[in-house]
Amino acid sequence: MKRLAVVGTGYVGLVSGTCFAEIGNQVTCCDIDQSKIDLLNKGEIPIYEPGLKELVAKNSEAGRLSFTTDIGTAIQDAEVVYIAVGTPMSETGEADLKYVRAVAQTIGENLNGYKVIVNKSTVPVGTGKMVEEIVRSASNGAYEFDIVSNPEFLREGSAIKDTMQMERAVIGATSEKAAGIIEELHSPFQTAIVKTNLESAEMLKYAANAFLATKISFINDIANICELVGxxxxxxxxxxxxxxxxxxxxxxxxxxxxxxxxxxxxxxxxxxxxxxxxxxxxxxxxxxxxxxxxxxxxxxxxxxxxxxxxxxxxxxxxxxxxxxxxxxxxxxxxxxxxxxxxxxxxxxxxxxxxxxxxxxxxxxxxxxxxxxxxxxxxxxxxxxxxxxxxxxxxxxxxxxxxxxxxxxxxxxxxxxxxxxxxxxxxxxxxxxxxx
CATH class of the missing domain: 3.40.50.720 (NAD(P)-binding Rossmann-like Domain)
Incomplete structure (x- = not known):
């Protein structure tokens, strides 16, 4: 059992945090949005995902899952901190990392011992190094920490199954120690583990989604030709x-x-x-x-x-x-x-x-x-x-x-x-x- 803080209660953070609680971990999901946290503490789910409400209720009642806006305390109490905030498309087409930067700053300011900081958000190559620099600067280098890229591969509508029965877990880490901790965290899922460096893990998520998108666009172009030729x-x-x-x-x-x-x-x-x-x-x-x-x-x-x-x-x-x-x-x-x-x-x-x-x-x-x-x-x-x-x-x-x-x-x-x-x-x- 590990103590986890998951920063961000959107789709990825809420589903991941709940499933980590389901396999026996102590999970605190936190967010700056008070209205979201209030809803979750009432047992209401801000997104629609089959089975999620029941799983949240089960683990909340068991005392393994909690919700708070006190992000600093959640970070201080955790052994592993997950960054699971949004990375929306900016006007230029690149991922907007302002929320990731803000969380990294908060983590650095509340670092009180060794922690594994895990990026669950979909981020461009180089983000892990950026987070590392922000945390080290904000903490004045007072404590050791490691950065891990652990991208999610959830499909909306079947996200719980995709987590509890995940096909693979990708772990890009700055140390073998951190990689081992995250691998152990995933052991109850009995999934294939892909260990690599930060950059490869960050690229892997984009490559996988782009390949699937390519299959869809390819068959749609074939469909358009089919209509023309009968x-x-x-x-x-x-x-x-x-x-x-x-x-x-x-x-x-x-x-x-x-x-x-x-x-x-x-x-x-x-x-x-x-x-x-x-x-x-x-x-x-x-x-x-x-x-x-x-x-x-x-x-x-x-x-x-x-x-x-x-x-x-x-x-x-x-x-x-x-x-x-x-x-x-x-x-x-x-x-x-x-x-x-x-x-x-x-x-x-x-x-x-x-x-x-x-x-x-x-x-x-x-x-x-x-x-x-x-x-x-x-x-x-x-x-x-x-x-x-x-x-x-x-x-x-x-x-x-x-x-x-x-x-x-x-x-x-x-x-x-x-x-x-x-x-x-x-x-x-x-x-x-x-x-």
Whole structure:
């Protein structure tokens, strides 16, 4: 059992801290946001993640997990301090490290003995060294400490499973002693351990996310070609995925990637490359394809209707993926803004992301938590998130409720045979159109 302080109660910090408590550690999650800490102390979770509320309650009641704004005391009491604050994209595209710097300063000011300082945030190469310099300066070199880069690989919607059954733990450390402490901390997870230096660990997270983003952009470009030549991207992807060198994951064509990681990390990696004097043309294409892919939905809409002015549109799904309320870089935001600017009116469905969506969607649209209320009296339905309620949509009922039986499926959730039998005009991604 170790005493941990996790600074930052966002997605990464809260999930990681809770899971470390679950395996028997004493964890204090801390944040400067009093309202967040107040919610957590009441047992309320500021983010949506399946199973997290129950796990927080279980470990809080067991006395292994606590929440505070007293970051200094939490640091002083801890053996291991995790930095898990946000690193948002700056205007230049690089990761904004102001929160990381602030935490490093606080750690240095409260250093009262040897500690392992672990960066859990996604940060560019060189951040570990920067944190080391800030802590040493702020502590006047009074105590020894080590820096570790231990990037997270959580998927929103399955983050607890991804932690408790993690595929690998990457440990980039400034000493063997620190690496051993973090390896021991991860031993209950029974996961593969990759030990390396700080720089390699920092680069690894960006490389992994950029590669997955590349797979998505690649299959979306293939999908666009499929539409032009009469091929079916789902069959193309199925055949590709059976090749063990490629694999089936991240080969689902659609409206592009969103969320807190892929858009931010691909852009940050591009900035890292440019700063190092390397022209990373491949990642530029990945980013360009992803932006363009969102426009295909709008183009399909215009190809069907021409003028969008006065068109009644229903949108099923606002979050960038199911089982999360995360609206960061969600395709729905760009698509809704584009079609409302053309004069369309929008009714939007999402079971959990509506409050987050309202913060990002400035267009005057209507929000619903019932699928069938959303599609009623609309001229066309656009599918953007494959929520269970959307996957199980009764097409016969939908056809009765809609003004026109027209579907634009940005996630390819329906079979071409089914929609044809039900009499829908159906446009999906990378598959033949049903007229």
């Amino acid at each position: 091929a079916d991207v789902t069959k193309v992807a199925e055949g590709m995925g059976l090749d063990s060198r490629i694999g089936p994951k991240f080969l689902n064509a659609g409206v592009g990637f969103g969320g807190s990681c892929f858009p931010k990390d691909t852009t940050a990696l591009l900035h890292i490359a440019e700063s190092a004097g390397y022209d990373f043309e491949l990642i530029k294409a990945v980013i360009k394809t992803n932006i363009r892919q969102r426009e295909t939905v709008v183009h399909k809409l215009k190809n069907i209707f021409g003028d969008l002015n006065g068109l009644n549109v229903s949108v099923l799904g606002l979050a960038f993926k199911p089982n999360t309320d995360d609206m960061r870089y969600a395709p729905s935001v760009d698509i809704i803004h584009a079609i409302t600017e053309e004069g369309a009116s929008v009714k939007a469905y999402d079971p959990v992301a509506i409050e987050e969506a309202k913060k990002q969607i400035t267009a005057p649209i209507s929000y619903y938590t019932d699928v069938y209320e959303t599609i009623q009296n609309t001229d066309v339905c656009i599918i953007l998130t494959e929520w269970p309620e959307v996957l199980s949509l009764d097409l016969n009922k939908a056809k009765e409720l809609m003004n026109k039986a027209i579907l634009i499926d940005g996630r390819n959730i329906f079979s071409l045979t089914d929609v044809k039998e039900k009499g829908f005009i159906y446009h999906s991604v990378g598959r033949p159109q049903i007229q």
